[in-house]
Amino acid sequence: MFRHMLGKTLGLLGYTIQYGCIAHCAFEYIGEFVVCSGPSMEPTIVNHDVVFSERMSRHLFKIEKGDIVIAKSPFDPQMNICKRVIGLEGDKICTSSPSDLFKTHTYVPMGHVWLEGDNLRNSTDSRNYGPIPYALIRGRVCWKLWPLHSFGTLSESPTKRIIKTQTDSDSD
Amino acid sequence: MLLLCLPTNISLETYLHIVYKTIESYHMAQQTSAGQRYLQTFISGFFVAVPVTVTILDKLAYVARVEGASMQPFLNPDVGAQSDVVLLNRWSVRNNQVQRGDIVSVVSPRNPKQKIIKRVIGLEGDFIRTLSYKNRYVRVPNGHLWIEGDHRGHSLDSNCFGPVSLGLLHGRASHIIWPPNRWQRIKPSLPPNREPLDAEEDDE
Numbered sequence: 001m002f003r004h005m006l007g008k009t010l011g012l013l014g015y016t017i018q019y020g021c022i023a024h025c026a027f028e029y030i031g032e033f034v035v036c037s038g039p040s041m042e043p044t045i046v047n048h049d050v051v052f053s054e055r056m057s058r059h060l061f062k063i064e065k066g067d068i069v070i071a072k073s074p075f076d077p078q079m080n081i082c083k084r085v086i087g088l089e090g091d092k093i094c095t096s097s098p099s100d101l102f103k104t105h106t107y108v109p110m111g112h113v114w115l116e117g118d119n120l121r122n123s124t125d126s127r128n129y130g131p132i133p134y135a136l137i138r139g140r141v142c143w144k145l146w147p148l149h150s151f152g153t154l155s156e157s158p159t160k161r162i163i164k165t166q167t168d169s170d171s172d
Numbered sequence: 173m174l175l176l177c178l179p180t181n182i183s184l185e186t187y188l189h190i191v192y193k194t195i196e197s198y199h200m201a202q203q204t205s206a207g208q209r210y211l212q213t214f215i216s217g218f219f220v221a222v223p224v225t226v227t228i229l230d231k232l233a234y235v236a237r238v239e240g241a242s243m244q245p246f247l248n249p250d251v252g253a254q255s256d257v258v259l260l261n262r263w264s265v266r267n268n269q270v271q272r273g274d275i276v277s278v279v280s281p282r283n284p285k286q287k288i289i290k291r292v293i294g295l296e297g298d299f300i301r302t303l304s305y306k307n308r309y310v311r312v313p314n315g316h317l318w319i320e321g322d323h324r325g326h327s328l329d330s331n332c333f334g335p336v337s338l339g340l341l342h343g344r345a346s347h348i349i350w351p352p353n354r355w356q357r358i359k360p361s362l363p364p365n366r367e368p369l370d371a372e373e374d375d376e
C-alpha cells in the first residue's frame with residue numbers, strides 16, 4: 001500500500017518536473033504574456049494592456065529599429081520596462097529636445113540599444129539613463145491581446161525619433 | 173490464405189506478381205511498425221530530455237571553460253596549460269544576490285554574445301576607488317555591480333566599461349572542476365586594497 005502510494009507520488013513528481021521544464025522552455029524561448037502598466041507607451045500601449053512578447057528575435061539577435069521590446073530595468077533587475085528601440089549599436093541619436101537651438105547627437109555604443117517610450121513627455125528611458133546593454137532585452141512585443149478592440153499587431157512609432165539610415169539605392 | 177479464385181482472364185505471371193507484392197507489403201508493414209515504435213520512443217524521450225536539460229542549464233548549473241588571462245593567477249595560472257573549467261551556479265544568482273569577492277560570469281556589455289568571468293569588487297551603493305576608469309572614485313549605482321579581473325591591466329572589466337547592470341548577471345563560479353589537480357571550491361575573497369571606501373571604519 002505504502003509502496004503503491006510512493007510510486008504514484010514519484011510518478012506525479014516526474015510529470016510535474018517534466019511539464020515544468022517544458023513550460024520553462026516555452027516561456028524562455030518562445031514567448032510570454034505581459035501585462036503592461038504605466039503611461040510611457042501611449043497611445044500604442046496603454047495602462048493594463050496585455051501583449052504577447054516573443055523571445056526568438058532576441059535570442060537570434062534580430063531585434064530591429066522600431067521594435068517594441070520588453071527589457072529588464074537597468075536600475076532594478078526585478079522590474080521590466082516596455083519601450084521602443086530607437087537606435088541599435090552604432091546609430092546616431094539626437095539627444096537635444098526639439099526646442100533646443102543647437103542639436104546634439106550621440107552614437108549608441110557597441111552592444112547597446114537606445115530605448116524611448118512613445119509618450120515622450122511622460123517616459124523615463126534612454127534619454128534619462130543612457131543606452132542599455134542589448135542583453136537586458138527580454139523579448140519583442142509582437143501582438144496586443146487585450147483590449148479586444150485593439151487586438152492585433154502594434155503600430156509604428158508615432159514620434160519621429162527614428163533616424164532611418166539612407167540605403168544606397170540610387171539608380172544610375 | 174491467398175488461395176483466391178484465380179480470375180481466368182489474368183495470366184499466371186500477373187497473378188504471381190500480385191501475390192509477391194502483397195506479401196512484400198505485409199512484410200514491410202511489420203517492419204514499419206517496429207520502426208514506428210522506435211521513432212515514437214525516440215520522440216517521446218527527446219521531448220522529455222531536451223526541455224529538462226535546457227531547464228537545468230538555464231536555472232541550476234552551467235559548466236564553462238575559462239579563456240584568457242584576465243583572472244590570473246587564480247584562474248588559468250599557466251599560460252601553456254589547459255584552460256580551467258568552472259561550474260557556474262545559476263540557482264544562487266536567481267535573486268541577484270552576490271557578495272563582494274565572488275567570481276561571477278556576466279554577459280559582456282560590449283558584446284551580448286559573449287560571457288565574461290570576473291570578480292565582484294563593489295555592490296550597489298558602494299563607494300570605490302577605481303584603477304583605470306575615467307573617474308577616480310565611483311559610487312556604484314543602484315542595480316549595478318563593479319567587476320574587475322584579478323590580472324590588472326590585462327582585463328576588460330568595469331575599469332573599461334563602467335558598472336554593469338545586475339540584469340546581466342549570469343552565474344556565480346562555485347567550483348573549479350578541471351583539470352583534476354586544480355579541483356577546489358571557490359571562496360569569495362577580495363583582493364588587497366580593493367575594499368569599498370565607505371566600509372572602512374578604522375582610522376589610522
